[in-house]
Amino acid sequence: MTNIFKRSSKAGLPPGSLIHVGEVREGRVRFTIFDYDKSHFSEKEVENVEECFRYTDNKTVTWINIDGIHQVDVIEKIGLNFGLTSLVLEDILNTNQRPKLEDFENYIYVVMKMISFDEKVNELTTEQVSFILAPNLVISFQERIGDTFDPVRGRLRAPKGRIRKMDADYLAYALIDSIVDNYFIILEKIGEKIDFIEEELVTDPTPDTLTTIHELKREMISLKRSIWPLREILNSLRMMESSLIMDSTHVYLKDVHDHIIQIIDTIETYKEMLSGMLDIYLSSLSNKMNEVMKVLTLVATIFIPLTFIAGVYGMNFQHMPELGWKWSYPVVWLIMISVGMSMVLYFKKMKWI
Numbered sequence: 001m002t003n004i005f006k007r008s009s010k011a012g013l014p015p016g017s018l019i020h021v022g023e024v025r026e027g028r029v030r031f032t033i034f035d036y037d038k039s040h041f042s043e044k045e046v047e048n049v050e051e052c053f054r055y056t057d058n059k060t061v062t063w064i065n066i067d068g069i070h071q072v073d074v075i076e077k078i079g080l081n082f083g084l085t086s087l088v089l090e091d092i093l094n095t096n097q098r099p100k101l102e103d104f105e106n107y108i109y110v111v112m113k114m115i116s117f118d119e120k121v122n123e124l125t126t127e128q129v130s131f132i133l134a135p136n137l138v139i140s141f142q143e144r145i146g147d148t149f150d151p152v153r154g155r156l157r158a159p160k161g162r163i164r165k166m167d168a169d170y171l172a173y174a175l176i177d178s179i180v181d182n183y184f185i186i187l188e189k190i191g192e193k194i195d196f197i198e199e200e201l202v203t204d205p206t207p208d209t210l211t212t213i214h215e216l217k218r219e220m221i222s223l224k225r226s227i228w229p230l231r232e233i234l235n236s237l238r239m240m241e242s243s244l245i246m247d248s249t250h251v252y253l254k255d256v257h258d259h260i261i262q263i264i265d266t267i268e269t270y271k272e273m274l275s276g277m278l279d280i281y282l283s284s285l286s287n288k289m290n291e292v293m294k295v296l297t298l299v300a301t302i303f304i305p306l307t308f309i310a311g312v313y314g315m316n317f318q319h320m321p322e323l324g325w326k327w328s329y330p331v332v333w334l335i336m337i338s339v340g341m342s343m344v345l346y347f348k349k350m351k352w353i
Contacts, residue, residue: 127143
């Protein structure tokens with residue numbers, strides 16, 4: 001399936017206008033529902049959005065994961081059933097949202113960026129993920145199939161796991177934590193790239209090295225833009241006085257907040273390292289140029305007196321006594337060689353070569 005990237009124009013439209021902004025996709029929206037408590041667990045994939053509505057005001061904890069937000073009518077139906085405002089639905093459909101947190105009377109809305117590494121093209125890909133936390137309910141909206149939530153799914157399937165005994169706020173924490181944990185994996189891969197470039201800079205830097213450094217710097221800027229707001233978001237979540245977040249969950253949210261601080265510090269460190277590598281590369285390039293110029297200058301300096309001697313005896317005067325002497329040619333050669341060798345020895349003594 002070919003994906004075409006377009007941006008819908010929303011200029012002039014009133015706030016709350018539901019228009020999908022982002023990568024245009026084909027195919028149906030997929031709904032996966034996890035419903036559980038201490039003694040009950042069910043997992044199923046449903047075809048129609050209406051089948052999700054039966055979990056409204058459910059006594060058990062329900063996680064509805066939605067893969068695909070390109071069908072506006074489906075997102076609108078979800079909003080109407082679960083009482084989401086049109087502004088929230090507008091933000092869900094706009095995949096260019098900055099990570100943020102909004103606290104409403106009956107639910108909490110969180111936007112994050114899920115970052116993955118595409119091995120095929122050797123670059124980072126970013127996907128927007130939106131969460132709705134309501135009483136006994138978590139709804140996650142993803143742009144496409146494929147995510148970092150498999151560890152959470154595995155914990156839900158385990159009958160004796162802690163997550164099965166906890167409320168929806170703990171589930172929301174677990175999903176957020178899985179995204180944050182994946183940031184460490186991404187940074188580890190970037191760290192490996194930086195180590196390789198560092199070794200290449202020392203041994204044999206090439207123009208491709210400079211290109212790679214610039215690409216990594218762009219990735220660091222993109223990562224910082226996606227992760228930096230989470231520091232404030234998680235701090236607000238753990239300090240929030242909401243009936244939707246239990247006191248016991250605040251401890252876990254603080255742990256995720258600490259991870260975000262660590263990730264941001266790592267990003268800043270990598271940015272400084274890449275800036276240093278760029279300076280090293282430019283310095284290495286300048287040193288190479290200086291070496292070339294030094295060699296050319298030394299060669300030119302050696303040939304200045306030789307050119308003078310050759311020029312003197314190349315003048316076309318009629319009376320030059322040396323021209324009639326049979327040993328003049330080898331003597332001139334001897335003088336030129338002696339002058340050249342003397343200059344080379346002098347340069348070596350001065351450690352210029």
